[in-house]
Amino acid sequence: MSIPPARSMALDILRRTLDQRQDLQAAVDTVLGMAAPGPETGLATELAYGYLRLRGRLDFLLSLLLKNPVQTSPALKRILGLAAYELLFLGGVPEYATLDWAVSLTKKRLGQTMANVVNGVLRNLIRLGPDARHADLYRTRTTGVVPFLAAWYSCPAWLARMWIAAYGQEQTELFLRATLSPPPVGVRINQTHPGAPDLRRVMQQSSACPGDWSCVLHSWTDFMRDAARNGVATRQSLAAQSIMGDLDVARWPDPILDACAGRGGKAFLMAELGKTVWASDINVFRLRQLRSESRRLGLAVPAFLAPGQGPYPLRIAPQTVFLDAPCSGLGVLARRPDIKWKRTPEDCAGLAELQREILAGAAGLLPSGGHLVYVTCTLHPDENQTQIQRFLALHPQFSLLIEVQTATDSGLGEFFYGAAMRKK
Ligand SMILES: C[S@@+](CC[C@H](N)C(=O)[O-])C[C@H]1O[C@@H](n2cnc3c(N)ncnc32)[C@H](O)[C@@H]1O
Structure with missing residues (x-):
């Protein structure tokens, strides 16, 4: 089986950002810059961002299923993690398709023995069913607040510990919960531009605009790309504004x-x-x-x-x-x-x-x-x-x-x- 380009691109983005310490968006831009535009590039971006948001949770699940998680190579863990993300959180991809690419890619890069491991672990993950998406599993299989928060909210233990000490457990859980979903796309309308009132009128009809000149969108559309090119809009997070x-x-x-x-x-x-x-x-x-x-x-x-x-x-x-x-x-x-x-x-x-x-x-x-x-x-x-x-x-x-x-x-x-x- 040939490996779908989105998975190869996602793994390349992860290698650049995690191993070579490139900023994530810069790694995405570099990898996608070498590919033909199309649905595969959007999927690669979603896989890379989604995997990184949930990496702690995915690694925890895999540690329950691997015989020797500590000695499993980072390359194998990354393929497993990306496939696990796709199976549990992406939606829309049939399970057999995920198993196919993950096993074929592992065989090509790491050999038949590791491909068998991937096949076995992913099938066991599927058998976990909806439990894998519920906090109870993580709570019962960890001891103490910090290991639970680190696994369920997908963060390093030092961060959960530092936030609890600084802000208390309740605030920490709210901060951590927010890290798991993409933030809304913020837009700033350039009020000095002659086209600003018209753009504001259009945007107020189609999206939420909490400020006089700032709005939120679900995604950055071609319409917004044109508005940005013309100097009447700028993408900027609403929290920053x-x-x-x-x-x-x-x-x-x-x-x-x-x-x-x-x-x-x-x-x-x-x-x-x-x-x-x-x-x-x-x-x-x-x-x-x-x-x-x-x-x-x-x-x-x-x-x-x-x-x-x-x-x-x-x-x-x-x-x-x-x-x-x-x-x-x-x-x-x-x-x-x-x-x-x-x-x-x-x-x-x-x-x-x-x-x-x-x-x-x-x-x-x-x-x-x-x-x-x-x-x-x-x-x-x-x-x-x-x-x-x-x-x-x-x-x-x-x-x-x-x-x-x-x-x-x-x-x-x-x-x-x-x-x-x-x-x-
Ligand atoms: C948070 S970013 C600024 C973002 C920017 N204000 C914006 O809204 O797009 C911090 C900036 O500080 C700059 N920086 C780091 N050390 C600095 C220094 N000693 N003096 C001046 N700028 C510095 C970095 O190059 C970086 O561009």
């Missing part, structure tokens, strides 16, 4: 220096509100993308390379410094499920240290009365609440105006943290 509103972005004094601007997602949100924004970042590639965004949206946002240790090349002081800080990304696991399998507690500590330096540098750029606004897309006190408490203790000339975190019942599927401070 909401945190800016929660921090009262409309009232920040400008000029605003967006000192971690990246590709400019939030810089252009501010520019669309009529703010004067300057952008800087240490990443030249992202700044290049920001400049192309500037042309697409028809908005001038001067961009320059962050100076590292030296002074910023500014003739007048910004009235607001906005820091969308590099962070561990634990609040956006629904959109970027690869992060939970790559991030370590040591990474989080290193990022907290980097954020301390960036915050201290930004504090010195502001005149009296200036605003310092700090945002992360993570759920980690050392990078969020504790970070800001520490900053305020070390910089008594700043006072806290607003501190927010996306509510667990927001339905946005992602969690941002933000703090706005004022220099006396």
Whole structure:
């Protein structure tokens, strides 16, 4: 049997993102860029994202069925995991078709003995029936809260432990539940564009629009692709847009220096509100993308390379410094499920240290009365609440105006943290 291209592509995406540490979306773009467009590319993306969201649960099930799970090779576990995802959670593929490709692919890559193992394990998985999709099985076959949460909600044990210590078990389960489904697709309408009122009217009829200029969609359609190409719409998560509103972005004094601007997602949100924004970042590639965004949206946002240790090349002081800080990304696991399998507690500590330096540098750029606004897309006190408490203790000339975190019942599927401070 020839292997369906979607499964080969999905395994290639997983190899790039898990073994070579490429970002998941970059791995998807690379692999799909080499394939002819069609339904197989959509299926490959769904398989890779779906498998990564549920990998912990799938590995747990396989550990119940394999004779020697610890010594099973990662290559075999990945084929088994992808096939198990397809059998239990994808829907629409007949069981025999999944068994066929999984056994044939294993025989080709790992030999007949391993192909027999795959055949036996997947048949036993099918025999588990609906139990495999119910929490009871996971609760009864684990001992203790953390192993249960790690298996059922598919996350590393250190993350469940850290969230329970920081936020309590109830909140932890809500955060974890949100990581298991894709978040809604957010759209930001460029209110400075002449076509904005028309687009808003169309979108308000066909989708939910919780903000004046922001809507949610189930998927990114050809209609939206055209609107984006014309500069009237931008894809941006609703949680990212909401945190800016929660921090009262409309009232920040400008000029605003967006000192971690990246590709400019939030810089252009501010520019669309009529703010004067300057952008800087240490990443030249992202700044290049920001400049192309500037042309697409028809908005001038001067961009320059962050100076590292030296002074910023500014003739007048910004009235607001906005820091969308590099962070561990634990609040956006629904959109970027690869992060939970790559991030370590040591990474989080290193990022907290980097954020301390960036915050201290930004504090010195502001005149009296200036605003310092700090945002992360993570759920980690050392990078969020504790970070800001520490900053305020070390910089008594700043006072806290607003501190927010996306509510667990927001339905946005992602969690941002933000703090706005004022220099006396
Ligand atoms: C969370 S991302 C920013 C996303 C962006 N604001 C947006 O909305 O699209 C963090 C950015 O911080 C940048 N960064 C990391 N370390 C930095 C530093 N020391 N100074 C300035 N930028 C830094 C990264 O290159 C990355 O683009």
